[in-house]
Each structure stands twice: as structure tokens, then as C-alpha cells.
Amino acid sequence: MNKLILFNNSFSDHLINARSGETKFGQQTIKLTSVSNIYDTLKSLDVKYVLFGLPEDVGVFANHGKSGACNTWKHVIKILLNTQNNVFNEASKVLVLGHLDFTEEQKEVTKLKQDNPKQIIRARKLVAQIDKHVVDLVSTIVNAGKIPIAIGGGHNNAYGMIKGTSLALKRPINSINLDAHTDFRALEGRHSGNGFSYAYAESFLKRYYAFGLHENYTSASILSQFNNNKHLDYNTYEAIAVRQELKFKKALKQATKHVGKTNFGIEIDCDAILNISSSAQTPSGFSVEKTRQFLHHFASHSNANYLHICEAVGKKKNGPQIGKLISYLITDFIRSNDKKND
Numbered sequence: 001m002n003k004l005i006l007f008n009n010s011f012s013d014h015l016i017n018a019r020s021g022e023t024k025f026g027q028q029t030i031k032l033t034s035v036s037n038i039y040d041t042l043k044s045l046d047v048k049y050v051l052f053g054l055p056e057d058v059g060v061f062a063n064h065g066k067s068g069a070c071n072t073w074k075h076v077i078k079i080l081l082n083t084q085n086n087v088f089n090e091a092s093k094v095l096v097l098g099h100l101d102f103t104e105e106q107k108e109v110t111k112l113k114q115d116n117p118k119q120i121i122r123a124r125k126l127v128a129q130i131d132k133h134v135v136d137l138v139s140t141i142v143n144a145g146k147i148p149i150a151i152g153g154g155h156n157n158a159y160g161m162i163k164g165t166s167l168a169l170k171r172p173i174n175s176i177n178l179d180a181h182t183d184f185r186a187l188e189g190r191h192s193g194n195g196f197s198y199a200y201a202e203s204f205l206k207r208y209y210a211f212g213l214h215e216n217y218t219s220a221s222i223l224s225q226f227n228n229n230k231h232l233d234y235n236t237y238e239a240i241a242v243r244q245e246l247k248f249k250k251a252l253k254q255a256t257k258h259v260g261k262t263n264f265g266i267e268i269d270c271d272a273i274l275n276i277s278s279s280a281q282t283p284s285g286f287s288v289e290k291t292r293q294f295l296h297h298f299a300s301h302s303n304a305n306y307l308h309i310c311e312a313v314g315k316k317k318n319g320p321q322i323g324k325l326i327s328y329l330i331t332d333f334i335r336s337n338d339k340k341n342d
């Protein structure tokens with residue numbers, strides 16, 4: 001856990017705009033000042049959720065995508081800590097752990113060129129190194145009986161989320177992914193487009209549902225793989241929102257039937273959300289409200305085991321809006337998950 005940078009109180013005080021008569025979320029969340037044994041510390045804490053950042057975009061680079069997801073965590077945490085703590089948002093159930101520091105890997109990737117095949121191979125090796133740290137942290141959190149909430153970062157980290165959870169639970173898990181893409185690309189070295197295929201090939205992922213795929217961006221071979229494997233299923237954005245052959249509520253039910261019988265992780269790739277700055281930003285996609293409804297639905301399920309939000313690109317100008325969007329999603333998850341009704 002040598003890459004873990006704790007989010008301490010002085011850092012948090014610096015970010016919170018305190019107002020008299022109000023309690024901000026960040027004034028009530030739990031933080032750690034130091035830690036010698038992370039597992040023991042987590043186990044002894046009276047919190048349900050452990051929030052952490054994955055500030056990296058090495059996986060996106062290694063998938064020939066547009067970088068920028070490495071900056072999102074810092075925008076999110078600033079906005080989240082300044083939301084209200086009230087009967088709807090119970091911050092004392094949340095440990096803001098900190099982030100994994102991938103500065104070294106990020107630095108190395110800036111020296112690489114995406115059009116050089118050898119350098120892409122090197123970037124993919126760096127992603128495999130990142131995986132190990134994510135797996136280690138996630139398995140420790142789940143082993144300690146807590147629910148991880150990870151803010152990325154690239155979608156490559158779905159692999160670490162799934163493997164870490166699966167190792168802790170000692171069985172393969174399922175996954176529901178709101179995404180324009182399956183991220184089930186070939187096992188060609190690790191990157192942001194094959195987190196799920198690697199997790200499946202290595203038997204950490206059992207049943208996978210890709211929700212709202214874009215028909216323009218899913219290859220014929222991946223569609224055929226999904227159509228011929230009962231563990232893999234999907235619906236498309238076009239079927240739901242354009243042709244309206246499938247009602248949103250029914251789509252949620254079908255996906256729940258596929259993943260909900262055992263533990264599953266919830267993945268939200270921000271490139272599925274309309275006009276949100278991301279590595280593959282889309283002018284056609286689910287609204288923020290539909291995304292929140294999706295999240296509420298799955299977070300309410302008793303088998304939901306983690307939340308991973310990724311691929312948003314927070315820059316100086318749009319950072320506060322991205323931070324606000326992801327803060328809505330984090331608080332929706334906690335609110336709905338804490339009052340599981342399935």
C-alpha cells in the first residue's frame with residue numbers, strides 16, 4: 001500500500017468553505033491521520049463506505065484515448081466535501097481515505113508516443129502495475145467489510161475493482177456497467193478498453209451486463225461474443241432512447257436479472273452521459289437524471305458491492321461541474337445503498 005496518500009484533516013480544512021449554522025459533508029466524514037496496518041484500521045472503524053481517488057490516465061493513453069482523467073479526483077473531492085451534511089447525506093458513514101499516487105507512472109507516460117507500438121506496449125505494462133495497487137487496496141477494503149467507492153481515472157481500473165472484490169469475497173463477482181462501450185477488447189496488454197475482458201478471462205468476473213452500448217461503437221466481433229455467451233449480456237442506447245423498443249424501467253429489470261443474484265459491482269463510465277467531458281465525450285447519450293436513476297436502482301440492491309465512476313475529464317474550467325456531477329452520483333449511491341430495499 002506504498003502508493004496510498006491519506007486524505008488528512010488539514011487538507012480537508014483547506015478545501016472546505018465552512019459557514020456558520022451549517023455542517024458540510026467534509027466536516028463530518030472520517031479521515032485518517034496515520035495508518036500502520038490499513039486492514040486493522042479499516043476493520044475497527046465504524047464506517048460503511050471507503051472513498052478514494054485513482055488519479056491516472058495511463059490506461060486511457062494505452063488505449064489510444066484522450067487523456068485528462070488523472071485530474072478528476074481533486075475536483076470531485078473539493079465539491080463533495082462542500083455539499084451539505086443532513087438527513088439525506090450522512091457523512092459520518094464515509095471514510096475519505098485518500099488516493100493512490102501514480103505520479104511516477106503518469107510522468108513516464110508523458111514521455112511515450114501513442115503512435116509508437118513499442119511505447120504502447122510499455123504503457124500497457126504500466127497499466128498492469130497500476131492494476132496491482134488497485135487490487136491490493138480494493139481487496140483490503142472489501143476484506144475489512146466496507147464498500148469501496150472509487151473515483152477514476154480510466155476504465156482500466158474496472159479490472160482492479162473486480163479482481164480486488166472477487167479475491168476478498170473468494171468468488172467471482174458480477175458487474176453492471178453504464179457505458180457506451182463494452183470495454184471487452186482483446187487481451188492485448190492492459191488498457192482502458194479491456195478491463196472487463198481480462199477480469200472475465202481470469203475468472204474474477206462471472207456475469208457482465210453492458211447497459212446502453214452505442215451501436216456505432218461496438219464491433220461486430222464483440223457483439224457476436226456477447227450474443228454467444230450466456231454470461232455476457234447488453235442493451236443499447238439506441239434501443240432504449242432512440243427507437244424506444246425497450247423502456248428504461250424494463251431495461252433496468254432485465255439487467256438486474258442478469259447480475260443481481262450474487263455480488264456485483266456498479267460501473268459508470270462518464271462517456272455514456274450526454275455532453276460530459278470524458279475521454280470519449282458523446283453528443284448523444286443518457287441524461288444526468290437517467291444516470292442517477294440507473295445508479296439509484298442498482299445501489300438499492302442488496303448485492304451491490306462497490307461503485308466505480310471513471311473516464312470523466314476534469315479540467316480547470318469544467319472541473320467544478322464535473323466535481324458536482326460526480327458528487328451527485330456518490331451521494332445518490334450512498335443514499336440508495338444505505339436504504340437497500342431489494
Ligand SMILES: N=CN[C@@H](CCC(=O)O)C(=O)O
Nearest residue numbers: 065155181183192193279280
Ligand atoms: N474505456 C473506454 N473504452 C473505449 C474508448 C473509446 C474511445 O476512446 O474512443 C473503447 O475501448 O472502445
